[in-house]
Amino acid sequence: MKMLLKKTWRDIWTRKGQFGAIVVLVALGIASYVIFVGAALDLGAAAETSNEDLALADFSAQVQSAPASVVGEIESIDGVAAVQGRLVVDTGMDMGDDEVAARVIGLPANAHPVVNDVLPIDGEYLSPDDPRGVLLSNSFASERDIAVGDTLSVRAGGATTELTVRGIVVSIEYLFPRRTKAELPNAAEFAVVFAAQDEVEALFGQPGTVNEFGILVEDGADRQQVIADVEEVLSPYYVLTTVKQEDQPSNFGVNEEITQNRTMAGLIPMLVLAISTSSLAIALSRLVQSQRGEIGLSKALGYTDGQILLQYLAFSLFIALLGSVLGIGLGFWGQWGVGQTYQTFLNLPLLESVLRFEAVGGAVALSTLACIVAGIAPAIRSARMLPARAMHQDPNLSQTKGSIPVIERLLGWAMPKSLAFRMPLRNVFRNRRRALYTVIGTVFSLILIISMWAMNDAFGFFLGDQFKSVELWDATVAFGQFEPTSRADEIASLDGVTRVDSVVVVPLTIVVGDTEREITLTGMEPDAGFHGFKVAEGADAPDTLRAGDIVLPETLAKVLDVGAGDAVLLESPFIDAPVSATVGSVSEEMLGIPVFASTEFASRLAGTSVPVMNAAYVFYDGDQGTLERSLYSLPGVANVQVKQVVVDMLETMLGLALFFMAIMFAFAFLVAFVVLYNTITTNVIERTREIATMQTIGEDRTHLAWMVTSENLLLAVVSVPIGVWLGLQAAGVMFEAISTEVYTLPAYINPNSYVWIVLSILGILLLAEVPPIRRIFRLDLAEATKVME
């Protein structure tokens, strides 16, 4: 047995190139699994730990304004474990060159809050002795390079107040820095400032008041009942929204990220593993087949079937072992890299990259099993043969059967007479299994490449389309409260403003049967031009608005299972009874879940009998920084968003997705290369004598290289359409899986990309040919013409 194992080792050494390629394939399969599953588990664990350690509220309730004493009333409700009342005010902050949106949140100065705590990562927590000392969210601090001791100029009560940064903190509520889950996180443009509750009350002239309650529910308590009881207690103070933990904007984003990662972990590694294991099976099967004579000899010398099988088992396990070690190493390195990227994008301080059994075990088990099955199955076939037959080498019997393929019979008259042209064509058909392996390899590679490419294109399309044909405005301005529509004239009078569309945005709950969703409804004039509608079903958007109906985004319509003409119920915090509305149009929206109605209809839901506004879309011709400052200078303005800043921010956010894409692109190209290298090398090795004979009788190396290339190109002609079609299907599944209620990725591929994809696969094909062609060039003709195949 020792001798057989020695032979195994020498077999490995003889075919080190191919062996290495198989090991790399196994490693890539395992690595991709470890990276995606590991990263998803790391993120999940970090989110869970953070939620627990920093006591993320099980739900929170926002009211217009309530006395601080109401906190005591909520505490006494059955099922409430803890409650934190605070004053939250949205305002602006002067950053010198520009203005940013700021949310100022009141916290107890003498102790950490019992709900929605913050974790200081630099400096110190608030102190009653330092009323102007505040805490700043770490995401904004790092984006704007702000450190402890720096000063913040916060707008409050029509003036600017200087506050000193006392600590930089991580807030579990603002890992994704955004106010609503429909909003895009924007670390550079949205500051979260935590100040002493008394100080916030004083700054904004609201002494003794709170407007937000974070509540922890006791274990075992019925959260829905607790929510109902809390809303009952808060009803005198106008409950604006009640947000459950899973809908909390940041938590929702983190969970979406985890879900997307898990989805990717379920798709990409499986694809890579499938490719690597099938390639492994093919390569090992061909290797064992080529050693049929040696197997026969071993049997003739007295080795048992079991010992021979054990030899190939050792060979397979060695591949699995090396692939696993390499894959785990590479995977963990990738997982760590993803963790670092999460740190950068999400500022998750509690994120730790841990090598987890769940991530490693499955991949290793699957790969090992594939290695064993791939190696053992052909060995069993050979071991079953009688030694004499296995060893028999009759040049006639080993001769490949020749035939003229149908295509040549039909079109031969139109083909060049040169046999150097016809041989590659016949080679494609001479060994269908070999051709099939090459096709499978190319198809698998294309599936990976197209999936990734499509995602890249979809993001590009998303950014381009959304901000060129949907979001047509230049800036948005939000007021802290409802204002008369005449405020739009003030904005219109600003220098450079060419048009203003006033809107009224109302937080609502939309209900259909048992399904309900928290949404924001935008009331607008039918002739407003800030939003480009793509109506998928029903009337044109302006007609719907004129008719007093609503425009619903397609994703929400699907969730609610409604279409044009169906009725929905809208529950507004500003009016007592739900209002029925008819869905007039269903529109395709890629970003957010915007619901639109007329200004009158929305104003009614805002509880007023006259049209009001609390936001406006501004069209502007000039410097956007100037516009931003002018808008912030208007009384009552809580937030200004400039479109270009949103686009930049979105691009930054997509950087995370691009990072993943870069990893997957690398995987796709590497897998494609290794699969094709293995297939082509084996194709060449199996025809060593034939190629050597051709060289011996005078074929030159250039023509031989061309023959190998044209054979592969002919196979590519078959593989590319299949691969492209399957790749598109895979991309569709992936898009479906990663699209959420908040954004929908269109299954879009730029027509130019098809050219690039085909060129890429051809490039990889040509690159993968280099080693086997070099092998051809280095053939020892004297030896190779005597090889028995």
Next chain:
Amino acid sequence: MTPATATGAVATLEGITKTYKMGEVSIHALNGVDLTLERGEFVVVLGPSGSGKTTLLNLLGGIDSPTSGRIVVDGEDITNHKRNQLTYYRREKVGFIFQFFNLIPTLTAIENVQYAFQLAARDGSAPDTDPQSLLERVGIGDRASHFPSQMSGGEQQRVAVARALAKDPWLILGDEPTGNLDFRMGKLVLGTLKQLSEQGKTVVVVTHNSPIAAIADRVLHIRDGKIFEEERNENPLSPDELVW
């Protein structure tokens, strides 16, 4: 017997040595070989395994290069030829016949011959041969459209002979050309080779099979990399008379 068409030397080997390095060991496959091959000669090279006879054939065929010495074939000094020069040399001047026939399995009998013809014609004028006539000449004209897998060993080897002739070479080299053939087929192939030498081709056959030497014009005995004995057959047998 002197071939009717023989006129002078086709190939000359002077002081040829060939040393293979295997790790730290040097193997002297050929050690100071001098040889001249005449036009129209049928030469059989005999010797035990490892004696250097195949190395000699490889050097003549331009699929290996000598460590020292000089090889001139048909007036062309191939001693220091680069790989591509050797390719052109083989393409135009040498016909090979292998023990395992080595036909291209995806080409029919006539296409195998045409392939060699097309190769020889690639760089200039086409050789003055006709693939179909060549197949008829070796007695398998009726098998022209058959693939190698549809032919017996003897038929395949005769296709290989026709292929070797397609470029109309002066030199035909056979490495154990009957090694995988039965007695009857072996004689048929040798008969064809003998005819070729009689028509002016120089044929060199390397073999273990000593009875074959009886049909040669000249027999070279090689041992330890040296031609230690050279016999001239004044009355070579006809292949039909061979027994082994």
